[in-house]
Amino acid sequence: GTWNLPMGPGLPWWGVVSAPFSHSGFGHLLSNSVIFLVLSWLVLTRGVRDYVSVWVAVLLVNVPITLLWPARSHGLSGVIYGLLGYLLVIGWLEKKILPIVLSLVAFWLYGSALMALIPGVSPAGVSWVGHAGGFAAGLLAAWAQKKENPDAV
Secondary structure, rough: OOOOOOOOOOOOOOHHHHHOOOOOOOHHHHHHHHHHHHHHHHHHOOOOHHHHHHHHHHHHHOOOOOOOOOOEOOHHHHHHHHHHHHHHHHHHOOOOOHHHHHHHHHHHHHHHHHHHHHHOOOOOOOHHHOOOOOOOOHHHHHHHHHHHOOOOO
């Protein structure tokens, strides 16, 4: 909690890259890490390219948030929501059984987390815009992967 690397207005541009690795304390780090590992594993079952595309999309979407949003933020939540968004939509886009099962598993495990995308639902001090930006990035990554590989299994 004393060595944070957030992103936000008036901070260095590299905060977009460092913010996912910055946490307010051990509890924050632990809760994000467990979810991150599960969702990362689920996306990696699709391939490294899909996984990297989610990370790139999250970083790109967070640049304008960093420049325009008045509050600072940090933590892995944006990436977590990116991974979740990717998993939830890839089955619908591909309309194949394995991606649909992957989408359903992700929804079953973490669907309740979607409430944090609504402004005012997240507790004070939690960046709902970081969650929403990450989720949108995950949707974009899934769409990009589907366009790039239309015959994916």
